[in-house]
Each structure stands twice: as C-alpha cells, then as structure tokens.
Amino acid sequence: FTKRRLDEDTLQDFEDVLIQADLGVETAMRITDRLSEGRFGKEIAGAEVRRILAEEIEKTLVPVALPLELDLEKKPHVILVVGVNGTGKTTTIGKLAAKLTRAGLKVTLCAGDTFRAAAVEQLKIWGERTGSEVVAKQIGADAAGLAFEAYDRALENDSDVLIIDTAGRLQNKAELMAELEKINRVLSKREPDAPHTVLQTLDATTGQNALSQVEIFRNVSGVNGLVMTKLDGTARGGILVAIAAKHRLPVYFVGVGEGIDDLEPFKAKDFAGAIAGLPVT
Amino acid sequence: MFDSLQDRLGSILNGLTGRGALSDKDVSAALREVRRALLEADVSLEVVRGFTDRVREKAVGAEILKSIKPGQMVVKIVHDELIATLGETQVPIDLNAPAPVVVMMVGLQGSGKTTTTGKIAKRLTERQKKKVLMASLDTRRPAAQEQLKILGEQTGVATLPIIPGQGPVEIAGRAEQAARLGGYDVVILDTAGRTHIDEPLMVEMAEIKRRAKPHEILLVADSLTGQDAVNLARSFDERVGITGIVLTRVDGDGRGGAALSMRAVTGKPIKLIGVGEKMDALEDFHPARIADRILGM
Ligand SMILES: Nc1nc2c(ncn2[C@@H]2O[C@H](COP(=O)(O)OP(=O)(O)OP(=O)(O)O)[C@@H](O)[C@H]2O)c(=O)[nH]1
Ligand SMILES: Nc1nc2c(ncn2[C@@H]2O[C@H](COP(=O)(O)OP(=O)(O)OP(=O)(O)O)[C@@H](O)[C@H]2O)c(=O)[nH]1
Ligand SMILES: [K+]
Ligand SMILES: [Mg+2]
Ligand SMILES: [Mg+2]
Numbered sequence: 001f002t003k004r005r006l007d008e009d010t011l012q013d014f015e016d017v018l019i020q021a022d023l024g025v026e027t028a029m030r031i032t033d034r035l036s037e038g039r040f041g042k043e044i045a046g047a048e049v050r051r052i053l054a055e056e057i058e059k060t061l062v063p064v065a066l067p068l069e070l071d072l073e074k075k076p077h078v079i080l081v082v083g084v085n086g087t088g089k090t091t092t093i094g095k096l097a098a099k100l101t102r103a104g105l106k107v108t109l110c111a112g113d114t115f116r117a118a119a120v121e122q123l124k125i126w127g128e129r130t131g132s133e134v135v136a137k138q139i140g141a142d143a144a145g146l147a148f149e150a151y152d153r154a155l156e157n158d159s160d161v162l163i164i165d166t167a168g169r170l171q172n173k174a175e176l177m178a179e180l181e182k183i184n185r186v187l188s189k190r191e192p193d194a195p196h197t198v199l200q201t202l203d204a205t206t207g208q209n210a211l212s213q214v215e216i217f218r219n220v221s222g223v224n225g226l227v228m229t230k231l232d233g234t235a236r237g238g239i240l241v242a243i244a245a246k247h248r249l250p251v252y253f254v255g256v257g258e259g260i261d262d263l264e265p266f267k268a269k270d271f272a273g274a275i276a277g278l279p280v281t
Numbered sequence: 282m283f284d285s286l287q288d289r290l291g292s293i294l295n296g297l298t299g300r301g302a303l304s305d306k307d308v309s310a311a312l313r314e315v316r317r318a319l320l321e322a323d324v325s326l327e328v329v330r331g332f333t334d335r336v337r338e339k340a341v342g343a344e345i346l347k348s349i350k351p352g353q354m355v356v357k358i359v360h361d362e363l364i365a366t367l368g369e370t371q372v373p374i375d376l377n378a379p380a381p382v383v384v385m386m387v388g389l390q391g392s393g394k395t396t397t398t399g400k401i402a403k404r405l406t407e408r409q410k411k412k413v414l415m416a417s418l419d420t421r422r423p424a425a426q427e428q429l430k431i432l433g434e435q436t437g438v439a440t441l442p443i444i445p446g447q448g449p450v451e452i453a454g455r456a457e458q459a460a461r462l463g464g465y466d467v468v469i470l471d472t473a474g475r476t477h478i479d480e481p482l483m484v485e486m487a488e489i490k491r492r493a494k495p496h497e498i499l500l501v502a503d504s505l506t507g508q509d510a511v512n513l514a515r516s517f518d519e520r521v522g523i524t525g526i527v528l529t530r531v532d533g534d535g536r537g538g539a540a541l542s543m544r545a546v547t548g549k550p551i552k553l554i555g556v557g558e559k560m561d562a563l564e565d566f567h568p569a570r571i572a573d574r575i576l577g578m
Contacts, residue, residue: 016326022507025320085530085558086391086503094423116558117395117435118428125423172534205389207323207507209535230390233476235509258390258421 003043011036014049021238021275024208027245031056054269054276057241061251061268064244068225068252071196076108076154076162078187080147080195082180082221084213085168087201088229088255090119093163094126095255095263101130105160110150111136112143112183113167123165129260133157143167143179144186151190164195171216181220198223199252204230204237214243228266229255236275285577286359289314290352297351301344308340311355322536322575325511328545336362360572366541367568372525372550374401376411378496381460381468385495387486387517390474393529393555394501395425398471399432400555400563401527406438411466416441416456418449418489419473429471436560439465449473449485453493470495477516490521497524499552504528506539514543523547529555532562537574 004010011032018028034056035049070077079096081089090113097107109132113119120136127134135150147164154162166183169176187194200223202210217223228237231254240251251266274280293310297303312333319329339358345351376382384401386394398415405411415433417440419425426443433440441456453470460468470493475482490498500514500523517523526543531554544551551566 020508117431118424121424121427170533205509206505209505234512
C-alpha cells in the first residue's frame with residue numbers, strides 16, 4: 001500500500017526488523033545493503049521491501065535447506081546428537097525416532113546423558129512411544145563406554161539406526177567438551193566412520209551466542225547437520241542466517257512443539273518470510 | 282572477539298580532549314557505537330532505544346575533564362546507567378509471609394526451572410534452615426516429576442509424592458495442603474515449560490496461581506536469550522505478575538543482554554543467577570558484573 005522512499009531512515013527501519021529477529025547487526029546490515037543496491041532513493045511499497053528482504057535471506061538459506069538422508073549401507077547408521085543444555089536434544093531424538101520407525105526402520109536409542117537427573121527415564125519414555133530399544137546405564141556411567149556398548153547392541157538387535165543422546169553442555173566448558181570428543185574417539189575405534197551423522201540442536205530463542213555454539217561443537221564433535229527447535233514461540237531464530245552464511249551446515253529440521261509430530265523439514269522460504277514479517281502463506 | 286566499547290568510543294571521541302563539553306553531535310556519534318554494542322550483546326532493540334535516550338540526556342553537555350578521556354567518560358555514563366537499569370540493590374527471595382510460603386517457578390521450555398527449583402530449595406534449607414517441600418506440577422514433559430524427585434534425593438529436600446493422573450492445579454492444591462500439614466516453611470512449585478503464546482498453557486498457569494496463591498513467582502530465563510527476551514518477560518509478567526527473575530546459564534560465554542531487556546520491561550528484580558548444572562551453582566545477582574559483560578569488559 002503506502003509507498004516510501006527507500007532512504008536511510010527506511011533502511012534503518014528494515015534493518016531493525018532483522019535485528020529483532022536475531023540476525024545480528026552485521027548480517028542485518030549486509031542484507032539491507034543488498035536491498036538498497038540499485039533501489040536507493042526510489043519509491044517502494046513496504047510490502048515489496050519485505051518481499052525483497054525475504055528473498056535476500058532465502059538466498060543464504062536455500063543451500064542449507066536439505067533433507068536428512070541416512071546412508072543405510074552403514075548398519076547401524078550412527079547419529080550422535082549434541083548441543084547446549086535444554087536446547088531440545090532428547091525431544092528431537094524422540095521425534096526423529098518416530099519418523100524413522102514409521103518409515104520401517106529399526107532404531108536403537110542410547111541414553112548417553114548419564115549426568116542429568118531423569119535424563120535416562122525421559123529417553124526411555126521416548127523409546128516406548130516409538131517402539132525403540134533404549135540402551136542405558138546408571139547415572140554417572142562413562143558416556144563414551146556406553147556409546148560403544150550401544151553400538152554392539154544395535155548390531156546384535158539388527159538396528160538400522162542408532163541414535164545417541166548426550167548430556168547438554170555449554171561450549172565454553174573445556175572439560176565437558178573433551179568428554180564429548182571422547183565419544184567420537186571411542187566410537188570410531190569400533191567403526192571408523194562412526195558417528196556418521198552428528199546433529200546439533202539450536203534453540204530458536206537463543207541470541208548471538210548460537211554462532212559460537214556451532215563453531216565450537218562443530219570443531220569438537222564434527223557436527224554435520226543442525227536442527228532448530230522451539231520455533232513455535234515468538235522467536236524467529238534469525239541467528240541461523242549468520243550461521244548458514246558462515247558454516248554452510250545443512251539444517252535438516254525445525255522443532256515446532258513438544259509433541260511427537262512436531263518436527264518439520266526446514267523450509268528456507270517459510271523461515272525467511274517469517275523473519276521479514278511476511279504474512280504466513 | 283568484540284572490540285570493547287571503550288576502544289570504539291576512544292577512536293571517535295578522544296580527539297575532543299581540551300574542548301569544553303560534549304556536544305549533541307559528539308554524543309550522537311558515540312551512541313551509534315553504544316547501540317551497536319548493546320545489540321551485539323543481545324539487548325532487545327526497544328530497550329536499547331530507551332537506554333540510549335537516557336544516556337544521551339546525561340552525556341550531552343557533560344564537561345570534558347582533563348583527567349579522563351572523553352571515551353572513558355561516556356563508557357562510565359553507559360556503565361552507570363546499565364547498573365541503574367539492572368537494579369542497584371540485591372533483592373533476596375522474600376519469605377516474609379505466613380508459612381507455608383509458596384514459591385512458583387515459571388518460564389519457557391528448557392530454561393532451567395526444575396534445576397533452579399532444586400538449587401533454591403537446597404540454599405533455603407542449608408543457609409536459612411528452612412523446611413522446604415518441592416512439588417512438580419509438570420505432567421507434560423516426559424519424566425519431569427521423576428527429575429525433581431531425584432533432585433530431592435540428591436539435595437535431601439522433601440518432594441511431594443507423585444500421584445499419576447493428577448493435573449497441575451490439583452497437584453498445586455495437594456502441595457499446599459501437604460506443606461501446611463507437614464509444618465513446612467516453604468513450598469516450591471515447579472511448573473511445566475510453556476511458550477508464552479500457548480494460550481491454554483498460559484491460562485493453566487494463571488489457574489495454578491489462583492489455586493496456590495504464591496508469595497513469589499519467579500521467571501526462570503536463559504541468559505543466552507536473544508531479542509525475544511522482551512516478549513517472553515512481558516507476557517509472563519502480564520499473565521501472572523512475576524515477582525522476580527532468575528537468570529540461568531550465566532556460566533556460558535554469552536554477553537547476557539537479556540538480563541537488561543527483562544529487567545527493563547518488567548521492572549522486576551533479578552534475584553539470583555544460575556552458574557552451572559550442579560545443585561550449588563546458584564549465586565546472588567551482581568549488576569556490575571552483568572554490566573561489564575554486556576559491554577565486553
Ligand atoms: N515449544 C517447544 N518445546 C520444545 C521443542 N523441542 C523441545 N522442547 C522442550 O524443551 C524442553 C527441553 O527439551 P529436551 O529435549 O529435554 O532438551 P535437551 O537438550 O535434551 O536438554 P538437556 O538434556 O537437559 O540438555 C522440554 O520441555 C521439551 O519438551 C520445540 O520444538 N518446541
Ligand atoms: N550450564 C548450566 N546449565 C543449566 C543451568 N540451569 C539449568 N541448566 C541445565 O539446563 C537444562 C534444562 O534444565 P531444566 O531444569 O530441566 O529446565 P526446565 O526449565 O525445568 O525444562 P522444562 O521443564 O522442560 O521446561 C539441564 O541440562 C540443566 O542441567 C545453569 O545455570 N547452567
Ligand atoms: K533455552
Ligand atoms: Mg536431554
Ligand atoms: Mg522442568
């Protein structure tokens with residue numbers, strides 16, 4: 001409707017829209033710069049500006065919006081799930097196990113969070129919900145040793161996929177990150193390519209710190225795929241744009257609730273549209 | 282990783298040494314850097330706006346002194362204003378009510394409510410010699426009630442026995458009654474995580490409040506939260522009237538701007554901070570430390 005001249009003030013307003021979606025100042029500026037290229041000073045409708053913004057964001061996200069494809073030649077295909085505390089690892093594992101078992105695959109879960117109270121019980125409930133066997137030990141057990149045993153159990157029970165849960169940890173805790181690294185080391189002794197897939201969960205409500213979360217977890221655990229959780233709230237998870245630009249890691253899924261079906265493929269267009277404030281289609 | 286604000290302001294302002302007072306133009310240039318520093322620290326945009334307005338008022342016309350560089354002077358004004366906004370005085374958990382005093386924990390999913398419930402219970406038991414009962418009203422997350430029970434065993438704090446099939450409001454009533462009959466000083470209600478736009482769950486939260494009549498309602502929020510901090514803090518406050526905030530994961534390396542956002546939009550004090558996963562990793566809130574962190578100092 002209302003046309004506005006694309007001047008400094010208008011650009012600032014749209015940069016603010018992006019900042020409020022957690023893109024961060026630098027990424028927001030980069031995108032509004034691209035918006036102004038060739039258009040500066042021209043009259044342009046607000047809705048049109050938002051559409052162009054969404055397109056610019058989408059360009060960064062399209063290359064990372066990939067479906068999760070598991071190499072089932074590797075049997076069991078080992079998926080390790082890592083991330084900061086409370087970001088949704090265990091729940092995402094439950095949802096993912098549901099998808100895989102529905103597709104006819106046999107799944108074993110490993111309760112690799114041997115630290116947090118009732119982490120094992122929580123995963124066991126997801127095991128029941130999805131008909132997946134859960135390999136677990138008592139609290140305080142060595143997670144890497146447990147992962148090793150779970151691999152053998154998954155072989156023995158003829159599983160297609162083994163999903164290993166881990167305790168949440170902050171990326172700046174060197175000691176805890178070293179423990180995580182040990183899981184990869186021990187697993188690869190058993191099977192050189194394992195873990196085949198390493199998923200990191202990111203909470204959409206997290207701000208700029210998510211960038212450093214990916215940086216460090218990727219280095220330590222060889223993260224090769226991301227899942228963004230809690231997109232059912234009002235947070236837009238815009239830091240993912242900066243992460244995509246920098247790391248180019250596939251984003252396989254988004255979490256949109258606590259239920260078993262609340263895991264959806266990541267769609268670059270929808271995600272970008274929500275950030276730019278386009279009406280939902 | 283970040284240039285500290287001091288460096289950035291230095292390059293803009295330090296040439297002014299020897300002039301009379303900071304002009305509107307000098308301050309505007311400096312405030313652009315302040316704005317950016319705050320946004321990089323995850324302070325919510327609307328809070329940044331009000332904040333920089335207040336800094337502008339204090340900085341324009343401020344006398345440039347010989348003894349201190351203009352850049353440092355502005356940093357000090359910003360730092361002081363951060364502390365004023367964050368709340369200068371420490372506000373402890375208020376137990377000044379007839380026993381059993383009910384404390385209710387609320388917040389988004391995974392923010393640290395259950396862990397913080399255990400930590401606060403342990404602290405009140407050990408430091409203030411209170412007889413504390415913890416009750417989990419989380420009938421939704423798998424094994425949530427079990428989690429609190431285990432924390433009770435670890436800390437030696439009593440937990441309300443789990444009765445499968447009861448709803449949150451019913452459990453709140455039972456907890457209050459058990460606390461009264463059992464001669465407890467404090468009963469802490471851990472609730473399920475909820476998204477602030479999940480209407481049925483927000484209604485449920487208000488019902489729990491009506492039933493339990495909590496003296497303290499603590500919003501437990503992740504210090505790594507981004508721009509959404511204003512939305513979530515405002516929504517929870519509007520729906521139940523929080524009495525304080527507990528920030529978690531302050532042991533992370535985030536810049537912690539969410540603290541400023543939540544305090545600014547609710548006016549409610551940050552009472553405690555979580556600095557680890559273990560049950561003793563709970564500390565009093567010191568505004569100067571968060572202010573330093575926000576400024577990358
Ligand atoms: N609204 C919403 N809640 C979610 C989503 N994913 C997970 N949760 C909730 O977030 C909370 C934490 O999830 P968990 O799966 O336990 O997270 P975690 O990373 O395993 O946590 P730790 O093991 O303690 O580090 C739970 O209450 C989940 O139900 C989501 O996509 N949307
Ligand atoms: N590093 C660190 N971890 C914390 C802190 N507080 C809580 N955690 C961790 O964060 C994760 C989630 O904590 P919970 O207490 O289960 O969170 P919650 O809010 O009860 O989660 P829901 O009930 O699912 O909404 C756990 O892994 C905790 O150990 C903290 O201050 N620092
Ligand atoms: K969180
Ligand atoms: Mg978990
Ligand atoms: Mg909980």
